Amino acid sequence: MSASREGAMAPAAGHSLAISDVVKTYVMGSTEVNALRGVSLNIGRNEYVAIMGPSGSGKSTLMNVIGCLDTPTSGTYLLEGQSVSELSDDELADIRNRQIGFVFQTFNLLPRANVLHNVELPLVYAGVPRAERRKRAEEAIARVGLGDRAHHKPNELSGGQRQRVAIARALVGNPSIILADEPTGNLDSKTGEEIMQMFDDLHAAGQTIILVTHEDNIAAHARRTIRLKDGLIESDVTTGVQVRAGHGAPGG
Amino acid sequence: MRLGLDAAESARISLSAIMANKGRGALTALGIIIGIVAVITTMTAANGLANTFRESFSAVGTDVVYVSRMPWVMVNDFFLYRNRPRIDLEESEQLSVNLRGRAIVNPTINMNRPVKYRSNTVESAEIIGTTERQVMVSSVVPRDGRFLMPFDVQYRRFVCIIGDEIRDRLFGDTNPLDREIYIGRNVFRVIGVMPKQGGSAFGGPNFDLQVFVPVTTFEKLFGGRTAGRDVNIAVKAPTQEALADLEFEVIGEMRKIRKLRPAEKDNFSINKLDTLVDAYNNVMGVVLLVGLAVTGISLFVGGVGVMNIMFVSVTERTREIGIRKAIGARRRSILMQFIFEAGVICLFGGLVGILLAWLLTLLIDATLMPASISPGIILLALLISILVGVIAGIVPAYKGARQDPIEALRYE
Numbered sequence: 001m002s003a004s005r006e007g008a009m010a011p012a013a014g015h016s017l018a019i020s021d022v023v024k025t026y027v028m029g030s031t032e033v034n035a036l037r038g039v040s041l042n043i044g045r046n047e048y049v050a051i052m053g054p055s056g057s058g059k060s061t062l063m064n065v066i067g068c069l070d071t072p073t074s075g076t077y078l079l080e081g082q083s084v085s086e087l088s089d090d091e092l093a094d095i096r097n098r099q100i101g102f103v104f105q106t107f108n109l110l111p112r113a114n115v116l117h118n119v120e121l122p123l124v125y126a127g128v129p130r131a132e133r134r135k136r137a138e139e140a141i142a143r144v145g146l147g148d149r150a151h152h153k154p155n156e157l158s159g160g161q162r163q164r165v166a167i168a169r170a171l172v173g174n175p176s177i178i179l180a181d182e183p184t185g186n187l188d189s190k191t192g193e194e195i196m197q198m199f200d201d202l203h204a205a206g207q208t209i210i211l212v213t214h215e216d217n218i219a220a221h222a223r224r225t226i227r228l229k230d231g232l233i234e235s236d237v238t239t240g241v242q243v244r245a246g247h248g249a250p251g252g
Numbered sequence: 253m254r255l256g257l258d259a260a261e262s263a264r265i266s267l268s269a270i271m272a273n274k275g276r277g278a279l280t281a282l283g284i285i286i287g288i289v290a291v292i293t294t295m296t297a298a299n300g301l302a303n304t305f306r307e308s309f310s311a312v313g314t315d316v317v318y319v320s321r322m323p324w325v326m327v328n329d330f331f332l333y334r335n336r337p338r339i340d341l342e343e344s345e346q347l348s349v350n351l352r353g354r355a356i357v358n359p360t361i362n363m364n365r366p367v368k369y370r371s372n373t374v375e376s377a378e379i380i381g382t383t384e385r386q387v388m389v390s391s392v393v394p395r396d397g398r399f400l401m402p403f404d405v406q407y408r409r410f411v412c413i414i415g416d417e418i419r420d421r422l423f424g425d426t427n428p429l430d431r432e433i434y435i436g437r438n439v440f441r442v443i444g445v446m447p448k449q450g451g452s453a454f455g456g457p458n459f460d461l462q463v464f465v466p467v468t469t470f471e472k473l474f475g476g477r478t479a480g481r482d483v484n485i486a487v488k489a490p491t492q493e494a495l496a497d498l499e500f501e502v503i504g505e506m507r508k509i510r511k512l513r514p515a516e517k518d519n520f521s522i523n524k525l526d527t528l529v530d531a532y533n534n535v536m537g538v539v540l541l542v543g544l545a546v547t548g549i550s551l552f553v554g555g556v557g558v559m560n561i562m563f564v565s566v567t568e569r570t571r572e573i574g575i576r577k578a579i580g581a582r583r584r585s586i587l588m589q590f591i592f593e594a595g596v597i598c599l600f601g602g603l604v605g606i607l608l609a610w611l612l613t614l615l616i617d618a619t620l621m622p623a624s625i626s627p628g629i630i631l632l633a634l635l636i637s638i639l640v641g642v643i644a645g646i647v648p649a650y651k652g653a654r655q656d657p658i659e660a661l662r663y664e
Contacts, residue, residue, distance in 0.1 A: 064658055067578075069578060069657050069658050069661075070658060089582075089583060089654075090582040090583055090584075093577060093580050093581060093582045093583075094580065094582070096577075096578060096579065096580050097579065097580020098580070102578050102579065104661070108571070108574075108575045108578070108661065109575075110265075110572055110575060110576075112265075112268045112269065112272055113265070113268070117264075121576070121579055122579045122580055124261045125576075125579065125580040125581050125582070125585060126580065130260075169579065173580075
């Protein structure tokens with residue numbers, strides 16, 4: 001049951017990322033675990049993709065590969081036309097810094113740093129000078145509606161606010177992709193909806209977003225849903241339909 | 253530029269990390285504090301000892317050589333020296349004549365005798381038989397009264413000049429001039445009092461316990477050569493630079509006076525300040541070595557403590573490392589962050605150590621000997637403490653820097 005296997009084709013120009021025949025094998029003691037068994041996938045600019053699958057399906061591994069946290073055992077991965085499958089740790093760090101904006105289930109903010117410092121951190125590692133860094137961080141914070149909280153510590157914020165800080169941090173470096181791993185997993189449903197709304201808005205503004213989730217109602221925000229099972233793509237469905245009304249015209 | 257930004261971020265995050273664990277940081281720094289106190293105290297003590305030494309032997313004079321039967325510092329066995337003939341006053345007089353116009357020659361004989369005035373006694377006064385030329389050699393002149401004159405020496409007069417402590421202990425507030433004191437069983441009239449000079453460290457003479465009498469009187473009463481007492485001849489060069497040449501002239505003249513054949517070895521010794529300085533340097537070398545060994549050990553132990561706590565810090569902040577790496581921190585950035593943290597802990601220890609050492613130095617200065625901390629030592633202490641921090645931080649920081657971001661993010 002493999003629908004629309006775009007990824008089998010050669011990566012086309014205009015694709016944000018192009019993964020082909022990616023295999024990821026972990027060695028655990030004496031046994032080998034095939035987390036990904038040949039995944040091919042293209043994701044274009046301004047796509048809004050949900051990656052779904054039960055635990056053990058390889059979804060986390062795929063996310064790690066897409067997020068350049070991990071390199072595939074075999075296969076190729078082109079991110080913005082650049083091959084990232086055989087880069088060193090530091091080169092991957094630079095790619096993550098420039099191309100990927102992470103949003104995690106557990107927010108993953110630095111507890112001792114205030115909102116501003118957390119948000120400007122990617123720019124610190126990008127080598128952006130202090131004044132520009134501050135300006136861009138403040139813009140990103142304003143964009144997620146936390147302009148008045150810039151000098152608060154994460155433990156002084158609610159869960160929803162923390163996740164917004166994480167989104168601001170993901171946005172601040174103008175990444176090619178926002179990669180969100182269960183972004184609403186630690187939030188109540190109302191707050192979760194607010195966060196999803198924010199992703200919808202970002203998408204409407206032209207951002208490429210990849211959600212990793214196991215919740216259908218979260219995945220329903222995306223335009224395209226990729227289901228993984230046993231390390232393979234089980235289905236890849238582009239709905240093209242905006243579930244929530246009133247958020248921009250369906251694109252495509 | 254990027255390095256600068258890294259450093260600023262490292263400073264920011266390491267300071268906040270240290271502030272979050274103040275007690276732990278302070279305890280860790282304790283090892284460094286002790287080490288730095290040891291460094292500074294060792295150096296300061298060495299400096300202080302050197303100064304005290306210089307002061308103690310300043311009377312020896314940098315422009316004077318001494319002709320004596322024995323060397324001040326024996327490098328060979330005693331029996332090589334003990335059969336040498338004693339130096340007597342005639343030899344001194346002969347040397348004085350031969351070196352006329354080139355140097356000032358002054359013979360002295362020493363012994364210890366009790367001195368008494370009425371019911372007051374000083375048991376171990378140093379009685380020095382000398383001449384009027386003493387003041388030209390040592391350039392210390394009496395505070396009250398006068399020093400010996402040529403006629404005191406020529407006529408073997410029973411006059412003396414006493415040191416400040418002798419004056420104090422024999423006379424208290426009474427004016428000692430023209431009073432008569434007993435040296436042994438002989439009566440001497442006090443004609444002068446020397447100023448207070450201090451000094452007794454390192455076996456150097458205590459100048460304030462000295463009593464000067466005419467060398468001729470001394471010889472007549474206590475015997476010179478025959479009583480087994482050596483005459484020491486001080487030969488003062490016109491300038492410090494002339495001393496080296498003078499030393500060879502003195503050797504030549506002494507050999508002439510003693511009619512030594514060319515093949516014969518000198519049967520007298522030439523002593524000078526350098527001899528003492530060399531001996532002192534040998535002793536100080538050992539003292540410094542021991543001090544530095546103690547210092548090194550304490551800094552090593554302190555450094556191991558820092559390394560230990562940095563391992564804890566890196567482990568505790570595995571998740572933070574994961575976050576930083578996920579958003580683009582390179583290995584070097586993480587490495588710098590933790591090395592910086594270790595450096596700051598040690599720098600803090602260094603600063604506290606400097607403060608404590610400063611207080612300790614004040615205490616030493618007030619009680620034991622003159623001591624002060626030089627800016628160079630402070631700078632050295634700061635450098636050492638930072639260096640210890642960096643070295644102690646490298647291994648834990650490297651452990652942190654090579655964490656896999658996925659594993660690190662999963663760490664609870």
